[in-house]
Amino acid sequence: MTQLPLYQQLLDSCAALLLLLSFAMLSQRRVVTLVNLYAVQGAVLAAATLLLAWRTGEGHLYLSAVLTLALKVAFLPWLLHRLIRRLEIYWDTESQLNVSGTMLVGLVIVVFAFALAQPITRLASTATRSAVGIAVSVVLLAFLMMITRRKAMSQVVGFLSMENGVLFGAMSASYGMPMVVELGVALDVLVAVLVLGVFFFQIRERFESLDLHHLEALKEHE
Amino acid sequence: MISQSPTLLVGCLALLLGWTAIGLAGLLRPRSVRLAGRVLFPLGALLGFALAAVAGASLLGGGFERLVLPLGLPGLPMHLRLDPLSSVFLVLLGASSGGISLFAGGYFRAGEGAAPGLLCLQYHLFLASMGWVLIADDAYSFLVAWEAMALSSYFLVTTQHRLAEIRRAGFVYLLMAHVGALCLLLCFGVLQGGSWQFTFAAMRAAHLSAGWASAAFLLALIGFGAKAGLVPLHVWLPEAHPAAPSPVSALMSGVMLKTAVYGLLRVGLDLLGHPLWWWGLVPLILGLFTIFYGVLFAAVQTDMKRLLAYSSIENIGVVFTGIGLTIVFAGSGLQAVAALALLATLYHSLNHALMKSLLFLGTGSVLHATGERNLGRLGGLIHRMPWVAWLTLIGTLAIAGLPPLNGFVSEWLLLQSFLFADHVPHAFVNLLIPMGMALVVLGAALAGYVMVKFYGVIFLGQPREPSLAHAHDCGWLERIGLTWLALGCLGLGLFPLQVIGALGSVTTQLIGTRVAQASAHWWLLAPVPGRPVSYGPLVFLTATLAVVLMTVLIVRLAYRQRVRRAPAWDCGFGALTARMQDTAEGFGQPIRHLFQAFFEIERELPAPADRAPRYRIAIRERIWKMAYEPLADAVERLADVAARVQQGRISVYLLYSFITLLVLLAVALMS
Numbered sequence: 001m002t003q004l005p006l007y008q009q010l011l012d013s014c015a016a017l018l019l020l021l022s023f024a025m026l027s028q029r030r031v032v033t034l035v036n037l038y039a040v041q042g043a044v045l046a047a048a049t050l051l052l053a054w055r056t057g058e059g060h061l062y063l064s065a066v067l068t069l070a071l072k073v074a075f076l077p078w079l080l081h082r083l084i085r086r087l088e089i090y091w092d093t094e095s096q097l098n099v100s101g102t103m104l105v106g107l108v109i110v111v112f113a114f115a116l117a118q119p120i121t122r123l124a125s126t127a128t129r130s131a132v133g134i135a136v137s138v139v140l141l142a143f144l145m146m147i148t149r150r151k152a153m154s155q156v157v158g159f160l161s162m163e164n165g166v167l168f169g170a171m172s173a174s175y176g177m178p179m180v181v182e183l184g185v186a187l188d189v190l191v192a193v194l195v196l197g198v199f200f201f202q203i204r205e206r207f208e209s210l211d212l213h214h215l216e217a218l219k220e221h222e
Numbered sequence: 223m224i225s226q227s228p229t230l231l232v233g234c235l236a237l238l239l240g241w242t243a244i245g246l247a248g249l250l251r252p253r254s255v256r257l258a259g260r261v262l263f264p265l266g267a268l269l270g271f272a273l274a275a276v277a278g279a280s281l282l283g284g285g286f287e288r289l290v291l292p293l294g295l296p297g298l299p300m301h302l303r304l305d306p307l308s309s310v311f312l313v314l315l316g317a318s319s320g321g322i323s324l325f326a327g328g329y330f331r332a333g334e335g336a337a338p339g340l341l342c343l344q345y346h347l348f349l350a351s352m353g354w355v356l357i358a359d360d361a362y363s364f365l366v367a368w369e370a371m372a373l374s375s376y377f378l379v380t381t382q383h384r385l386a387e388i389r390r391a392g393f394v395y396l397l398m399a400h401v402g403a404l405c406l407l408l409c410f411g412v413l414q415g416g417s418w419q420f421t422f423a424a425m426r427a428a429h430l431s432a433g434w435a436s437a438a439f440l441l442a443l444i445g446f447g448a449k450a451g452l453v454p455l456h457v458w459l460p461e462a463h464p465a466a467p468s469p470v471s472a473l474m475s476g477v478m479l480k481t482a483v484y485g486l487l488r489v490g491l492d493l494l495g496h497p498l499w500w501w502g503l504v505p506l507i508l509g510l511f512t513i514f515y516g517v518l519f520a521a522v523q524t525d526m527k528r529l530l531a532y533s534s535i536e537n538i539g540v541v542f543t544g545i546g547l548t549i550v551f552a553g554s555g556l557q558a559v560a561a562l563a564l565l566a567t568l569y570h571s572l573n574h575a576l577m578k579s580l581l582f583l584g585t586g587s588v589l590h591a592t593g594e595r596n597l598g599r600l601g602g603l604i605h606r607m608p609w610v611a612w613l614t615l616i617g618t619l620a621i622a623g624l625p626p627l628n629g630f631v632s633e634w635l636l637l638q639s640f641l642f643a644d645h646v647p648h649a650f651v652n653l654l655i656p657m658g659m660a661l662v663v664l665g666a667a668l669a670g671y672v673m674v675k676f677y678g679v680i681f682l683g684q685p686r687e688p689s690l691a692h693a694h695d696c697g698w699l700e701r702i703g704l705t706w707l708a709l710g711c712l713g714l715g716l717f718p719l720q721v722i723g724a725l726g727s728v729t730t731q732l733i734g735t736r737v738a739q740a741s742a743h744w745w746l747l748a749p750v751p752g753r754p755v756s757y758g759p760l761v762f763l764t765a766t767l768a769v770v771l772m773t774v775l776i777v778r779l780a781y782r783q784r785v786r787r788a789p790a791w792d793c794g795f796g797a798l799t800a801r802m803q804d805t806a807e808g809f810g811q812p813i814r815h816l817f818q819a820f821f822e823i824e825r826e827l828p829a830p831a832d833r834a835p836r837y838r839i840a841i842r843e844r845i846w847k848m849a850y851e852p853l854a855d856a857v858e859r860l861a862d863v864a865a866r867v868q869q870g871r872i873s874v875y876l877l878y879s880f881i882t883l884l885v886l887l888a889v890a891l892m893s
Contacts, residue, residue, distance in 0.1 A: 116887050143883070147876040155872070 007055050014048035015131040018168060019110070022141040025161060026106055026148075027099050031090055034157050035080045038164075042072030045164055049171060058175055060182075067186055068167070076160065076193055080153070083197055087204060089153055097148050106141055113137040120173060135169030138162075152203060156196050163189050228287035231304040231357065233276045234312060235289070238353040240269045245346030252339030255331060262342050263327030264699065266349065267320045273353065274316030281309035284727030288359065295362055301421050303359035306727035307492065310568055311356050311484045317710060318476045318575045319349055325583045325703030326469035328696065329590070336381050341467075348374040348473065355481050360421040361410035368406065368481075372399040375478060378470040379462045391461035398458040402448030406485075409441035413493055425493045435494055439501050442489040443508075450482035450538045452505075453512040454845055459535055460519070464527035464595070468586025471527060475534045476579035480571050483541050487567075490549060491732040499553025499648070506546025510658045512539030513665035518820055520672045521813040522841050524597050524806045526585045529676055530578065533621065536665060537574045541567055543662065544636055550655070551639070552733055554646050561729040561737050562749060563639035568725050570632035573714055577620040577629060580707040581676075584614035587700060588680060591693040597676075597806035602685040606693040611681045613704040618677045620711040622670040626759040626766070628714035631747070633666055634757060638750050668813070675809045684800035716759045718747045807839060814841070822847065 004012075021041045028034050046068040053061030084090065097105070110133075117133035142162035146155045163185065244266050251257050280287070284306055291300040304312075326345065330338050351374060354367035376399070380392035414420055415428030430438065444455070451459035463471045486505070490497055516536030523529035544567030551560035585595075587610040594600055604611040620627035640662065643655035685691060696704070714721055719739065726736035741748035741756055748756035792798045814821060822842040828835035869875070 112884070112887075116891050119891075140880075140883075143876065143880050147873045147880055149873070155876075 007051055010051055011048060011131065014044050014051070015134040015168075015172070017044045018048075018138055018164070019134050019141075022138045022161065022165075023103070023106060025157070026102055026141055026145050029091060031084055031151065031153050031157075032081070034154060035077050035084065038080075038157050038161055039073050039077040041161060041164055042068060042077075045168055046073060048168070052171060052175065056175055061171075061175065064167075064171075064182055067182070071186055071190065072160070072164065076189075079193060079197065080157070083200065084153065087153075087200060089151060102144065102148050106144060109140045109144060110137045113140055131172035132169060135165050135172055138165030138168060141165075152196075152200055156193065160189060160193070228289045228304070230276050230280045230283075230285075231287040231289050231302060234273060234304060234353065234357060235302065237269050237273045237276065238350045238357075241266060241346045241350040241353070244269070245343040245350070248339040248342030248346070250339070252337040255338050258338040258342040259327045259330055259699075262346075263323050263330075266346055267323035267327070267703075270316045270318075270320035270323055270349070272316070274313045274320065277304075277309045277312030277316060278724070280304050281306055281313060281724055281727060284730065298360060298362050298420055300363040301359035301423070302357045302363075303422070304357055306731045307484070307487060308356045310572075310725060310728050311480060312353065314480055314572050314575045315349070315352055315356065315477050318579045318707065319473065321576075321703045321706040321710070322469050322472045322476070322579055322583065323349075323703070324706065325472075325586070325700045328699030328703075329469055329583075329586055330467070341378070341381065344374050344377045345470070345473075348378060348470075348478075352477060352481055356484060359423070361414070361425075362420055364422075365403065365407065365410070368485075369403060371478065371481065372396070372403065375466075375470070375474055379466045379474075381467055381470070382465075388465040391458075391465040395458040395462040398448050398455065402445045402455070405441045405445035405448070409438050409445055409489065412438040412441065413489070422488075422493060426495060430494070432498065436498065436501065439490055439494060439497070440504065442486060443504060446482040446486040446489075447505075447508070447542075449485075450479050450542070451512075451535050452508055452538060452542055453515045453535065454849060456512070456516075456535050456538075457843070457845065457850060460528050460531040463531035463534065463582075464525060468527075468582050468589060471530075472579040472582035472586075475531065475582060476575040479534065479538055480575055483538075483545070483567070483571050486542075486545060487564075487732065490545070491552070491564075497549045497553045499550050499646070502546040502549030502551075502553060503651070504546070505542045506550065506655070506658065509539045509542030509544075509546055510661045512536065512542060514661055515539075515820070517665050517668040517672060518813060518817050519841075519843065521668060521675070522810040522821065524810075524839075525595050526588070526597055526600075526676065526680060527582070527595055529597075529672065530581055530585065533581075533669065533672060534574075534578055536669060537570070537578065537621075539665070540633065540636065540662065541570050541574070543658065544570060544639075547636075547639055547643075547655075548733070550646060550651075551642070554648070556642065556645055557733055557735045558738070558751070559639055559642040559645065561733045561735050562635065562642075564729050564733055565722060565725055565737050565749070566632050566635035566639055568728060569628075569635060569714075569718075569721065572721075573620065573628040573632050573711070576707050576710040576714065577617045580617035580704060580711065581614060581621065583700070583704055583707070584610055584617065585680075587696040587704075588693075591696070592690055594687070597679045599687045600680045600685075600690065601683045601687075601800065601803065602681070602690065603693060604681040606685075606690065607681075607695045609695050609701050610704065613701075613708045614681070615677060616708040616711055618673045620715065622673040623666045624670070625757075626715050626763040628711050628718075631715060631718045631757070631759070633662070635749065637662060638755060641753075671813070675806060679804075679806045679809065683803045686800050686803065716763065718757070718759060719744060722747070722749065807837075820844065 018041060021037055021044065025034055025037045025041070028037060046065050049061055049065035049068060052058075053065055113136040114133035117136050120132045139162050142158045142165060145161070146158035149155055149158065167182070167185070244262050248258050248262055287304040289302040291302065294300040323345075330341055336344075348371060351367045351370035355364060355371060358364035358367055376392055376396050379395055380388055382388050383392070410420065410425075412430070412434055413425040413428065415425070415430050415434070417424050417428055419425075443452075448455040463475055466474060490501065513536050516532050516534070516539055520529050520532035520536060523532060544563055547563040548560050548567060551557075551563055587607065588600065588603060589595055591607060591610075592600065592603075616627065620629040623629040623633045625631075637659060640656060640659040643659075644652045646652040646655065722737060722739075729736050737749050738751050739748060743758075745760045746756050746758045790798060814823070822844050824840040824842070826836070826838040828837060867878070
């Protein structure tokens with residue numbers, strides 16, 4: 001077995017960390033911890049981007065790393081923490097599926113994601129191509145998290161984590177998206193969180209809870 | 223004949239943008255009636271006249287102009303084109319909207335529904351989008367303009383949106399417009415023929431198999447038929463036209479329906495190139511049925527605007543009959559006759575635009591003066607509103623198809639082309655089509671009956687309500703608008719030869735030949751070579767005028783001293799009152815009785831001893847119960863089945879997305 005270069009090893013560890021963090025988020029019930037995990041995931045993503053930028057010398061990747069750091073490690077977690085304090089929700093009590101069940105489904109999904117990523121891995125010429133599978137898994141795991149949670153807050157974190165996965169996928173498959181797209185996505189995420197923040201207050205005001213099962217009453221026919 | 227510099231097209235474009243600008247200017251002071259009425263609407267009318275002039279120049283020149291704007295979708299910039307076919311409809315748009323805009327300047331007042339500035343915006347956007355439809359040369363800009371037209375007119379229809387009835391009318395209209403637009407979308411999808419080029423030029427070049435071409439034609443017929451009000455897709459029309467303010471009704475009925483006619487001609491004869499002869503049978507049969515259906519329902523209406531709306535349906539039937547004949551003839555290789563039928567179609571479109579606008583505006587004036595739309599509460603208005611009454615009379619005579627006005631010319635041309643149906647080289651068809659002619663004639667006769675009812679009940683006789691004594695004539699802007707349209711009816715009636723000459727470039731474009739003039743006289747219309755038929759409107763007018771003048775003169779001379787005025791003989795019953803006059807219901811009763819099978823009638827007859835007798839009759843279309851309500855029920859049932867998907871739980875919705883994603887990814891993995 002050949003020895004991989006150091007940066008490659010580092011990148012692979014970052015990817016592994018991302019996947020691990022996704023599983024951690026999937027099992028985590030405390031909303032505060034969930035947000036912290038999200039921040040850590042953002043930090044790992046930023047580190048991976050930085051590493052790649054240093055390796056390839058692509059200028060826009062540096063910018064992307066800085067953007068990730070500012071937005072996903074600092075600003076959004078701060079915003080979410082503030083929301084949590086204001087709304088006083090610390091726990092996502094019940095999930096739709098118990099933890100072990102969720103984990104098992106998660107495992108199946110990761111296997112599926114890697115199978116899916118195989119053709120891309122074969123086609124891509126980037127140094128990070130092995131990470132594409134992980135990126136797809138991160139997206140799908142975040143999706144799974146959104147499905148299994150009841151509180152609106154955890155769903156937002158799931159949504160944000162999904163975006164991390166997309167970014168990581170783009171980065172590992174083709175050294176990042178064009179800058180314009182990346183900026184657009186960043187802006188989208190920002191706006192989405194702001195809008196959802198307002199939305200939380202509206203939901204709580206209306207139903208006196210952030211539990212989403214209250215929204216079930218909104219469907220047309222009983 | 224492609225001219226290099228698109229001067230006229232740029233002119234048209236500038237005028238359309240001018241309309242948009244005028245509309246936006248209305249927002250500067252949305253509550254100001256003076257700004258919108260006295261400045262913006264007349265300015266819009268001037269642009270309309272200018273558009274008619276520019277398009278008229280293009281029509282006479284017979285040239286083709288193209289322009290590509292650097293706007294639109296990536297890879298599909300907006301293509302514009304001005305050719306004879308679009309020119310003739312632009313003339314129609316400009317000339318009728320000029321008169322209507324002038325009238326509208328005096329018509330809209332404060333406190334009636336939406337603010338005048340807002341109306342001004344919607345109205346001018348409506349005009350501009352109709353113009354854009356006519357010059358669009360690719361499917362994308364055509365559909366964008368088409369939808370802009372539908373939306374702006376929807377908002378105009380629902381001007382008085384506080385009434386539930388009007389909101390419902392608007393909804394039905396929007397629904398039908400969407401169904402139609404969907405069909406058009408599919409139609410253009412078929413027309414591109416695998417080239418994935420959505421310019422009209424590419425569609426002309428595409429080679430479609432007979433099956434696909436037929437599918438495209440039928441889709442276009444449904445799409446444009448829904449907009450034009452072809453039975454059975456007409457249900458929105460009698461709801462939406464009365465709901466809109468009168469200038470808007472005039473614009474919708476006079477002009478918007480014609481954009482659908484334009485669309486069908488564009489697709490059927492231009493984009494599809496060589497139509498198959500049997501395609502024509504579909505619009506022909508539907509058109510004939512529409513004539514009959516529309517005129518029957520017009521005869522039994524008691525609301526004057528509904529009556530006109532049904533009359534519009536009838537006239538659209540005439541136009542579609544003409545289109546059907548054109549295609550049957552063109553597909554059978556009878557180019558000369560096809561040109562004649564096409565000419566009748568175009569002529570009737572022009573005529574109807576002018577006369578129906580005139581009539582709708584007339585009802586608008588009556589509505590403003592009396593606040594009444596119900597024919598049962600009108601009457602004798604010719605004394606109170608002489609301007610409106612006399613100008614409307616011209617429109618009434620024209621739409622009834624009486625010479626020397628314009629309605630006669632187009633119907634005469636249509637009947638002439640019907641007479642050639644025995645040349646169609648298909649057994650049975652060449653025998654059956656001439657029978658359609660009988661229906662057209664019956665329709666024309668009944669249209670005359672309807673117009674006698676319309677005019678007689680509103681303007682003649684005695685006022686049926688005391689409040690009518692306060693009715694006032696319309697203002698000067700309205701008079702100018704009405705006069706312009708009435709002059710248009712007269713002009714098109716008196717100078718058919720010149721009009722036909724101008725339309726020659728259109729028949730050349732679509733059919734490849736123009737209608738020959740068999741007579742050497744400039745005043746004698748003889749469009750059918752080989753048959754001794756001719757029509758001289760000026761001669762007719764002179765003779766009619768001479769007879770009338772002579773009669774008046776003789777009566778004056780002979781009876782001058784012996785005229786005495788006395789109360790009418792009352793048969794010994796005591797005082798005659800205005801309520802004893804024939805009513806709209808009474809006048810329409812024979813038709814209602816004869817054609818009972820068509821109507822769904824609900825009557826309330828008062829008991830003989832009733833002290834306060836009330837007579838009520840509601841006539842509905844059977845088509846609602848027979849076709850639309852079952853359809854709506856089916857859609858609702860289907861929606862209920864689909865609604866089971868709606869669980870209300872976000873996690874379930876997310877699960878749907880998740881499963882979709884997984885399945886799609888798996889499919890990608892397999893392939």
